[in-house]
Amino acid sequence: MPSFGRTLSEIPPSPLVTVDRLLRAGAHAEPVPLQQGKTVFEPCARPGTWERAEFGIAAHEHAPPAGVPALRSAFADAASRRRGTAVDPGQVLVTSGATHAIAVTLHAILSPGDEVLILSPQWLFATGLVWAAGGTPREVPVFLELSEDPGFDFIAAIERAVGPRTRAIYFNNPNNPTGFRLDERALGALAELAARHDLWLIADNAYENYDFSDGGFLDTATVPGAAERTFSVHSCSKTYAMPGARVGHLISPPGAEEILTKWSLHTLYSVSTAAQYTAFRALATPADELARRRARAEQAWQLADAALEIPHTRVAGGLYTFLGLGRYGDGAEFVRRCAEAGVGLAPGQVFGGHCDGWARLCFTAAPEEAVADAIGRINKIYWEGGLDR
Amino acid sequence: MPSFGRTLSEIPPSPLVTVDRLLRAGAHAEPVPLQQGKTVFEPCARPGTWERAEFGIAAHEHAPPAGVPALRSAFADAASRRRGTAVDPGQVLVTSGATHAIAVTLHAILSPGDEVLILSPQWLFATGLVWAAGGTPREVPVFLELSEDPGFDFIAAIERAVGPRTRAIYFNNPNNPTGFRLDERALGALAELAARHDLWLIADNAYENYDFSDGGFLDTATVPGAAERTFSVHSCSKTYAMPGARVGHLISPPGAEEILTKWSLHTLYSVSTAAQYTAFRALATPADELARRRARAEQAWQLADAALEIPHTRVAGGLYTFLGLGRYGDGAEFVRRCAEAGVGLAPGQVFGGHCDGWARLCFTAAPEEAVADAIGRINKIYWEGGLDR
Numbered sequence: 001m002p003s004f005g006r007t008l009s010e011i012p013p014s015p016l017v018t019v020d021r022l023l024r025a026g027a028h029a030e031p032v033p034l035q036q037g038k039t040v041f042e043p044c045a046r047p048g049t050w051e052r053a054e055f056g057i058a059a060h061e062h063a064p065p066a067g068v069p070a071l072r073s074a075f076a077d078a079a080s081r082r083r084g085t086a087v088d089p090g091q092v093l094v095t096s097g098a099t100h101a102i103a104v105t106l107h108a109i110l111s112p113g114d115e116v117l118i119l120s121p122q123w124l125f126a127t128g129l130v131w132a133a134g135g136t137p138r139e140v141p142v143f144l145e146l147s148e149d150p151g152f153d154f155i156a157a158i159e160r161a162v163g164p165r166t167r168a169i170y171f172n173n174p175n176n177p178t179g180f181r182l183d184e185r186a187l188g189a190l191a192e193l194a195a196r197h198d199l200w201l202i203a204d205n206a207y208e209n210y211d212f213s214d215g216g217f218l219d220t221a222t223v224p225g226a227a228e229r230t231f232s233v234h235s236c237s238k239t240y241a242m243p244g245a246r247v248g249h250l251i252s253p254p255g256a257e258e259i260l261t262k263w264s265l266h267t268l269y270s271v272s273t274a275a276q277y278t279a280f281r282a283l284a285t286p287a288d289e290l291a292r293r294r295a296r297a298e299q300a301w302q303l304a305d306a307a308l309e310i311p312h313t314r315v316a317g318g319l320y321t322f323l324g325l326g327r328y329g330d331g332a333e334f335v336r337r338c339a340e341a342g343v344g345l346a347p348g349q350v351f352g353g354h355c356d357g358w359a360r361l362c363f364t365a366a367p368e369e370a371v372a373d374a375i376g377r378i379n380k381i382y383w384e385g386g387l388d389r
Numbered sequence: 390m391p392s393f394g395r396t397l398s399e400i401p402p403s404p405l406v407t408v409d410r411l412l413r414a415g416a417h418a419e420p421v422p423l424q425q426g427k428t429v430f431e432p433c434a435r436p437g438t439w440e441r442a443e444f445g446i447a448a449h450e451h452a453p454p455a456g457v458p459a460l461r462s463a464f465a466d467a468a469s470r471r472r473g474t475a476v477d478p479g480q481v482l483v484t485s486g487a488t489h490a491i492a493v494t495l496h497a498i499l500s501p502g503d504e505v506l507i508l509s510p511q512w513l514f515a516t517g518l519v520w521a522a523g524g525t526p527r528e529v530p531v532f533l534e535l536s537e538d539p540g541f542d543f544i545a546a547i548e549r550a551v552g553p554r555t556r557a558i559y560f561n562n563p564n565n566p567t568g569f570r571l572d573e574r575a576l577g578a579l580a581e582l583a584a585r586h587d588l589w590l591i592a593d594n595a596y597e598n599y600d601f602s603d604g605g606f607l608d609t610a611t612v613p614g615a616a617e618r619t620f621s622v623h624s625c626s627k628t629y630a631m632p633g634a635r636v637g638h639l640i641s642p643p644g645a646e647e648i649l650t651k652w653s654l655h656t657l658y659s660v661s662t663a664a665q666y667t668a669f670r671a672l673a674t675p676a677d678e679l680a681r682r683r684a685r686a687e688q689a690w691q692l693a694d695a696a697l698e699i700p701h702t703r704v705a706g707g708l709y710t711f712l713g714l715g716r717y718g719d720g721a722e723f724v725r726r727c728a729e730a731g732v733g734l735a736p737g738q739v740f741g742g743h744c745d746g747w748a749r750l751c752f753t754a755a756p757e758e759a760v761a762d763a764i765g766r767i768n769k770i771y772w773e774g775g776l777d778r
Contacts, residue, residue, distance in 0.1 A: 001617045001642050002587045005500040005556070008651045014454070043449035047436045047663035060432035062632035065403070096485060096657040103656050107521070111394040112501055125655065132496070132655035134523065167391070198391045228390045243451035244662035253390050262397045266514065266521035267492050267656050268485040273633035274436035275661040 011128040028342025032366045032374040035344035039364040044240035045282035059274045065265035067094025068276045093250045098235035101250040104263045105231045106133035119171035121351035143178040147313045168200035174207045174317025177360040181316035191226040201230040209239040211317035212298045240282040247279035304363040309379040319364045328385045331357045343374040400517040417731025421755045421763040424733035428753040433629035434671035448663045454654035456483025457665045482639040487624035490639040493652045494620045495522035508560035510741035532567040536702045544578045557589035563596045563706025566740045566749040570705035580615040590619040598628040600706035601687045629671040636668035693752040698768040708753045717774045720746045732763040
């Protein structure tokens with residue numbers, strides 16, 4: 001057969017496949033999959049049928065490329081309330097999950113060889129998305145440093161990484177995998193830096209419902225100077241516990257609609273109409289139900305924090321803590337042993353090139369008792385490792 | 390705000406928007422939208438709920454990037470029966486419609502600046518997909534020539550267009566918009582040419598259920614020498630009358646699975662689980678129901694053929710005929726006048742740079758009587774145009 005052009009050899013096929021295989025091969029009948037990013041919550045909406053009038057379109061009809069108007073309006077209304085300033089439905093692109101929102105953004109802003117700074121450690125597909133869009137990702141380690149020392153000058157670290165080809169800064173706030181949260185002052189400094197170098201900001205808000213801080217979720221676009229340069233990425237996957245729907249959305253500065261819609265159209269024409277309807281219904285979830293889920297996730301964090309005998313990052317938001325395995329030594333071996341003992345963890349290196357000595361634990365991926373039991377087992381492996389090596 | 394990288398300025402925002410606007414602005418309360426590519430048939434399956442065991446996954450769970458195993462197997466089984474040779478589920482990638490299947494293929498095979506030959510006229514998004522993947526599309530006019538003269542040496546025409554950067558040939562068979570069908574001999578010659586120049590073939594089979602010829606639908610991959618270089622693109626949109634589901638699939642030569650899955654993952658992670666289940670159910674549509682739809686579409690073609698007083702292509706398959714407006718003169722003006730009279734047609738130039746004097750009519754986009762009435766109206770405009778211009 002003829003040859004391929006770009007084989008994405010920079011990207012591992014699927015970073016968590018090894019963990020899955022080890023878990024299945026292990027002796028445990030019911031392994032605890034804390035390597036996954038998920039919650040045990042019921043989905044806020046399920047697929048179903050509807051009357052055409054309710055959504056303005058029937059399920060078998062394809063939606064307009066930018067999204068079903070009723071859903072774009074609903075997302076715009078929610079954003080207007082959150083931001084305290086009007087967001088026009090024209091600024092909203094309905095996407096096939098946050099992954100697609102980020103892919104569309106990167107394709108639109110990058111020319112081949114352009115660079116994207118990724119505040120690291122980061123969501124495990126972020127670097128791959130930059131490669132796939134023809135760009136070059138540059139990880140800028142900041143979150144572990146900030147977790148260790150809130151006074152760490154992360155702006156200086158980013159500033160040093162900015163080069164002539166830098167086009168954007170991607171970050172995930174609250175951060176996956178560390179649970180660190182950039183606050184208003186930090187985001188303000190980031191927006192200033194972006195303005196100084198005329199960079200885009202790509203704010204990945206996948207964990208917006210799981211910000212445990214007193215201030216609650218902070219929309220980067222509300223920070224002074226940020227709105228005109230921020231692509232805000234939102235996902236239904238974590239907020240409404242429905243990753244299978246594959247619905248997210250992108251909110252962009254005014255004036256970007258035509259370009260972004262073209263990129264989206266030329267990836268998949270439009271997002272599944274029925275999936276858009278499921279998201280539309282999920283948007284009607286009462287605020288107190290979402291608050292209840294946030295409180296349950298925070299409680300899961302507190303239980304994990306109290307039970308863990310392994311150094312780990314302090315969580316201000318999100319569904320994860322990052323385990324520091326420096327004392328144990330080989331992080332990959334720790335992950336392997338935990339999998340053999342029926343506990344899935346995600347190996348640190350998939351979140352950043354400097355994270356070999358770390359592993360990610362999702363404290364909401366199983367019921368409380370199962371997480372507690374799993375933590376007991378990995379504590380034991382941790383202490384044993386310190387002795388028999 | 391910062392600037393964009395690639396704005397896809399090569400691609401018009403949405404080629405049919407003008408027709409839609411004219412139709413809505415027109416005096417007719419119920420315009421007949423024959424510019425669209427669709428049927429009046431009921432969808433073969435609708436969104437719904439299911440027991441986890443039936444599909445191996447729940448609706449709220451995200452599917453594996455290559456697709457839900459049960460659906461990949463079902464598509465592989467169907468392909469094995471169609472081809473008369475075993476297709477492994479590993480060769481099947483579930484995609485978000487044919488658009489996404491073609492986008493993934495093009496991204497995987499092209500390096501920036503590579504060329505794709507497009508047998509023209511063509512599906513209206515084909516050239517845009519090549520631009521979006523970083524390639525350069527080259528239209529090779531063949532279908533109008535073949536419609537006029539079956540002896541036209543289309544292979545020589547393609548051969549002349551092959552250059553050092555040519556990587557692939559894209560074609561849609563039966564062809565949208567002309568209704569022409571490349572037969573076994575033609576496809577054999579095409580596969581030989583592709584082998585001679587080591588090119589990929591991208592066979593877009595969107596209209597596989599609407600091949601009216603005695604031989605019926607011809608899967609390019611069954612032609613000698615084609616399987617090892619053919620990406621077969623399939624869609625549920627036309628076959629099962631459910632474009633809103635956005636489910637298609639790609640069948641590739643063995644050995645391409647990892648690369649293609651990576652590209653798909655880095656566009657949208659995976660296809661909506663519920664949409665995949667809807668496709669899974671649609672696959673159970675009885676063969677005689679699909680045959681009945683094919684017969685109804687063929688009858689719609691025959692009625693249109695008999696009623697049209699405008700020169701038009703002879704249809705061997707698909708849902709369209711291409712109207713030759715040479716005598717009328719300005720094709721765009723004809724489309725505009727028809728829209729004002731409440732009949733939507735798609736202007737020829739969106740299907741190929743050489744098609745200004747043409748317009749596409751979809752004979753299945755409205756009930757028989759409505760199509761007949763619409764054809765009466767456009768015949769009148771056609772004859773008037775010949776006089777008052």
